[in-house]
Amino acid sequence: MFLLILSYVSLFAFIFLSIYKAVQYGKMPMHGRLDLYPIPKEKGKGHYGGSYYEEVEWWKKPRETSLLEEIIDMLKEMLFIKKLFDNQRPLWWISYSLHLGIYLLFAWTALLFIGAITELAGLAMESGHWWAVLVYYTTFLTGTIGGLLVAFGSGALFLKRYLVPSFKKYTTVQEYFNLVFIFAVAATGLMVWTSDPGFNYGRHIAKSMLTFRPIEADAILSIHIILLGLLLIYIPLTKMSHYVGKYFSFHKVLWDNDPNLPGSEIDKKIKQAAGFKPKNNWSAPHYQPEPPKTQDM
Amino acid sequence: MINGKDLKPQDISKPVKQLTKIDKLMDLPAPYDKPGMEPELTEPKEEWAEKFCASLDGYIGLDTFETPKTKEEKEELVKKFLSGLEKMLSDETNRSIIQPLMLSLDYCAKCHTCSEACHIYAATDGNELYRPIFRSDILRRIVKKYFTKSGKLFGSLVGADIDLTWETVARLGELAYRCNLCRRCAQTCPLGLDNGVLAREIRKIFSQEMGIAPKPLHEKGTMLQLKTGSSTGITKPAFLDIIEFLEEDIEEKTGWNIKIPIDKKGADILLTHNAGEFMAWPENPIAFAILFEKAGINYTLSSDLIGYDNVNYGIWYDDAQAKKVAMQQFEAAKRLGVNKIVIAECGHAHKAAAVSADRMTTSDNKIPVESFLPMLAEIIKSGKLKLDPSKNNFPVTLHDPCNVVRQMGIVQPQREIIKAVCPQFREMTPHGVDNYCCGGGSGFAIMNSMNFGEFRNKVSTRMKFKQILDAFQDTIEDSSIPKYVCAPCSNCKGAIRDILEFYEVTAKFNVHYGGLVELVVNALADLEKPFLEFLHDDEA
Numbered sequence: 001m002f003l004l005i006l007s008y009v010s011l012f013a014f015i016f017l018s019i020y021k022a023v024q025y026g027k028m029p030m031h032g033r034l035d036l037y038p039i040p041k042e043k044g045k046g047h048y049g050g051s052y053y054e055e056v057e058w059w060k061k062p063r064e065t066s067l068l069e070e071i072i073d074m075l076k077e078m079l080f081i082k083k084l085f086d087n088q089r090p091l092w093w094i095s096y097s098l099h100l101g102i103y104l105l106f107a108w109t110a111l112l113f114i115g116a117i118t119e120l121a122g123l124a125m126e127s128g129h130w131w132a133v134l135v136y137y138t139t140f141l142t143g144t145i146g147g148l149l150v151a152f153g154s155g156a157l158f159l160k161r162y163l164v165p166s167f168k169k170y171t172t173v174q175e176y177f178n179l180v181f182i183f184a185v186a187a188t189g190l191m192v193w194t195s196d197p198g199f200n201y202g203r204h205i206a207k208s209m210l211t212f213r214p215i216e217a218d219a220i221l222s223i224h225i226i227l228l229g230l231l232l233i234y235i236p237l238t239k240m241s242h243y244v245g246k247y248f249s250f251h252k253v254l255w256d257n258d259p260n261l262p263g264s265e266i267d268k269k270i271k272q273a274a275g276f277k278p279k280n281n282w283s284a285p286h287y288q289p290e291p292p293k294t295q296d297m
Numbered sequence: 298m299i300n301g302k303d304l305k306p307q308d309i310s311k312p313v314k315q316l317t318k319i320d321k322l323m324d325l326p327a328p329y330d331k332p333g334m335e336p337e338l339t340e341p342k343e344e345w346a347e348k349f350c351a352s353l354d355g356y357i358g359l360d361t362f363e364t365p366k367t368k369e370e371k372e373e374l375v376k377k378f379l380s381g382l383e384k385m386l387s388d389e390t391n392r393s394i395i396q397p398l399m400l401s402l403d404y405c406a407k408c409h410t411c412s413e414a415c416h417i418y419a420a421t422d423g424n425e426l427y428r429p430i431f432r433s434d435i436l437r438r439i440v441k442k443y444f445t446k447s448g449k450l451f452g453s454l455v456g457a458d459i460d461l462t463w464e465t466v467a468r469l470g471e472l473a474y475r476c477n478l479c480r481r482c483a484q485t486c487p488l489g490l491d492n493g494v495l496a497r498e499i500r501k502i503f504s505q506e507m508g509i510a511p512k513p514l515h516e517k518g519t520m521l522q523l524k525t526g527s528s529t530g531i532t533k534p535a536f537l538d539i540i541e542f543l544e545e546d547i548e549e550k551t552g553w554n555i556k557i558p559i560d561k562k563g564a565d566i567l568l569t570h571n572a573g574e575f576m577a578w579p580e581n582p583i584a585f586a587i588l589f590e591k592a593g594i595n596y597t598l599s600s601d602l603i604g605y606d607n608v609n610y611g612i613w614y615d616d617a618q619a620k621k622v623a624m625q626q627f628e629a630a631k632r633l634g635v636n637k638i639v640i641a642e643c644g645h646a647h648k649a650a651a652v653s654a655d656r657m658t659t660s661d662n663k664i665p666v667e668s669f670l671p672m673l674a675e676i677i678k679s680g681k682l683k684l685d686p687s688k689n690n691f692p693v694t695l696h697d698p699c700n701v702v703r704q705m706g707i708v709q710p711q712r713e714i715i716k717a718v719c720p721q722f723r724e725m726t727p728h729g730v731d732n733y734c735c736g737g738g739s740g741f742a743i744m745n746s747m748n749f750g751e752f753r754n755k756v757s758t759r760m761k762f763k764q765i766l767d768a769f770q771d772t773i774e775d776s777s778i779p780k781y782v783c784a785p786c787s788n789c790k791g792a793i794r795d796i797l798e799f800y801e802v803t804a805k806f807n808v809h810y811g812g813l814v815e816l817v818v819n820a821l822a823d824l825e826k827p828f829l830e831f832l833h834d835d836e837a
């Protein structure tokens with residue numbers, strides 16, 4: 001029962017803590033503009049880094065943005081880590097292994113639940129039905145490749161950080177620990193997999209979670225589930241939650257070039273914030289209120 | 298002294314006389330690839346090192362910061378820095394940046410993707426001190442140690458391992474002035490983080506809390522501007538005299554009698570210049586006057602306090618100063634009743650007025666701001682000016698000011714203009730939004746106290762110098778051919794002027810520099826004598 005509860009708690013903790021983090025960032029006051037070009041949503045100009053400032057009297061013209069361009073750029077970054085690919089290929093290979101592995105494992109998790117539902121509906125994986133075959137093999141492929149990539153990526157990142165002096169000097173013990181933690185989860189997962197290559201154990205866990213029945217697990221599977229559960233709780237508490245940060249740093253900072261025009265959302269926010277009086281102030285002389293001017297001054 | 302390559306963030310608190318020094322610089326292309334072509338690096342003078350903080354890399358940017366002598370003074374320095382840090386991290390006192398700041402503090406993966414993007418890091422052949430995240434990581438570790446629970450609980454395990462001694466504070470203050478705030482590094486960061494923002498935050502703590510900022514930026518910069526109307530010290534009567542002189546100069550240069558409108562109520566446009574132009578490069582405001590007259594533009598200059606100087610050094614180091622200056626500029630425009638402010642050739646003034654000031658106040662307190670570039674491109678397209686590009690038949694390259702390009706997204710108009718008037722135009726590599734900073738950004742161009750000029754000329758502008766040489770490789774050694782670096786920004790122009798002087802590029806290789814409007818005026822078909830002075834001798 002413990003394993004079942006941990007599975008639930010960790011899954012919800014991951015989601016809840018990630019959302020909480022996003023809400024914390026989202027609640028921060030509106031910042032001054034820090035546009036950094038290229039901004040992909042600038043329609044027809046995003047590809048070379050242009051903006052509405054290239055237009056005479058830009059404020060009189062309709063603001064043309066392209067959500068599609070923004071989404072394409074976002075996907076390139078999310079699915080492919082394009083900036084790393086363009087600017088630091090050697091690191092990209094290992095970092096991308098880790099990230100691609102994680103994406104595959106997300107797909108694998110979804111497939112495990114799909115497989116569990118399929119079995120609960122009475123269609124066994126061994127039935128030979130095309131749907132069962134499809135689910136079984138996609139689960140097998142995503143799980144196997146994903147697990148191997150995560151293990152390789154986290155292990156190689158650890159070694160790179162540890163062995164290359166320019167990386168080592170910036171790496172904290174916690175950052176090594178994070179990589180070891182991920183590696184340990186992937187390694188225990190792979191150990192379980194060697195005795196159950198079809199991931200029947202995974203569908204069993206998914207079924208248990210769907211039907212609130214205890215998870216039956218041997219020692220190594222129990223360790224794997226416990227480590228994975230703890231990792232899911234731990235990730236949002238650390239900078240490994242950069243999937244949250246990245247959204248804000250691009251969409252809400254570097255690509256936020258909405259001008260403050262009369263009647264705009266920005267203008268409204270500034271008007272709302274106008275009454276804010278900070279209780280504290282900076283201490284340099286030029287921050288202090290000027291002494292009242294007397295007539296003979 | 299620690300070898301630059303071996304330096305670690307924790308070394309910042311090491312009690313050594315000087316932390317490190319620059320021992321290798323990036324190679325320059327021909328003809329500067331031969332020994333003896335450039336002045337050597339020098340050591341800081343002993344008396345400077347005693348009085349100021351030369352204990353980082355030997356250079357002194359913070360020329361108003363005298364190092365503390367007594368134990369009390371030292372403790373006070375650390376105390377003040379900590380209280381500044383606390384205010385930096387508070388959404389009460391640092392509202393306008395708290396979100397981007399926290400993102401950059403929280404999420405760096407230390408992947409070094411941004412390192413190669415930095416021209417200063419590249420110029421020093423990868424000296425660790427100038428790696429974009431070196432200063433960020435020091436700041437991060439200090440914040441961790443003094444302001445986070447995890448830092449207090451787990452200490453060095455989570456990177457909370459930098460002791461805040463007075464020397465750490467002093468060196469970090471200096472280190473904030475080894476970054477041009479060009480944000481090229483931020484463009485490459487897979488997580489969208491911004492080391493330029495962090496460098497500026499350190500500058501802010503020094504200025505806003507500790508009252509320490511380089512004299513050319515604060516005392517002789519924003520303070521002087523707020524008091525006299527211009528950071529150059531030009532007062533209103535002096536400004537009016539200068540304009541008269543410019544009108545005479547136009548007549549002398551071109552034979553044309555052109556009036557420069559001042560304080561014309563109800564004009565469509567308030568044109569604002571970097572007042573430094575009036576003193577150092579009067580041909581630039583003159584060229585604007587000629588072009589606007591020829592194109593029949595209804596514009597005016599302002600003689601109002603700060604209305605005649607569009608600079609805003611506050612954006613480099615201090616939020617309050619930035620806001621005070623920006624608001625006065627808007628007020629000057631409002632008093633004239635103009636429809637828009639057009640910013641002339643000053644990159645940081647573009648960004649300050651159009652972008653940085655955009656959310657400083659409600660829209661009704663502002664006047665729309667526009668760059669001169671789209672307008673000039675349109676004038677050229679309209680055919681109002683009769684142009685003869687063959688008058689500019691010499692190699693020309695274009696420097697893209699970071700503030701205009703990377704930070705505002707104005708890329709094409711300047712290219713349309715320059716291609717219309719310069720048959721031998723060639724791009725620098727890279728260019729546009731990927732350009733490199735001139736090395737004078739964020740105040741460096743005007744910071745000349747003690748040996749800081751050497752840091753600029755040898756280090757921060759080195760990449761730009763390399764780009765200029767590369768752009769002219771076909772003709773560089775033929776000194777009979779004039780070459781022109783077009784820099785449509787006062788600060789960049791200042792930095793490039795210094796490169797050309799320091800390396801004797803003009804004297805030896807006939808390379809000149811100037812703005813964009815000067816090239817357009819020089820191409821005017823009905824102009825008798827070349828407008829660009831370096832063409833005069835050729836004619837004679």
Ligand code: SF4
Binds near residue numbers: 408409485488
């Ligand atoms: S690229 Fe971004 S995440 Fe990587 S080291 Fe630089 S600032 Fe940090």
Ligand code: SF4
Binds near residue numbers: 416417429483492496
């Ligand atoms: S902002 Fe520019 S100068 Fe500063 S670290 Fe980044 S690339 Fe280098």
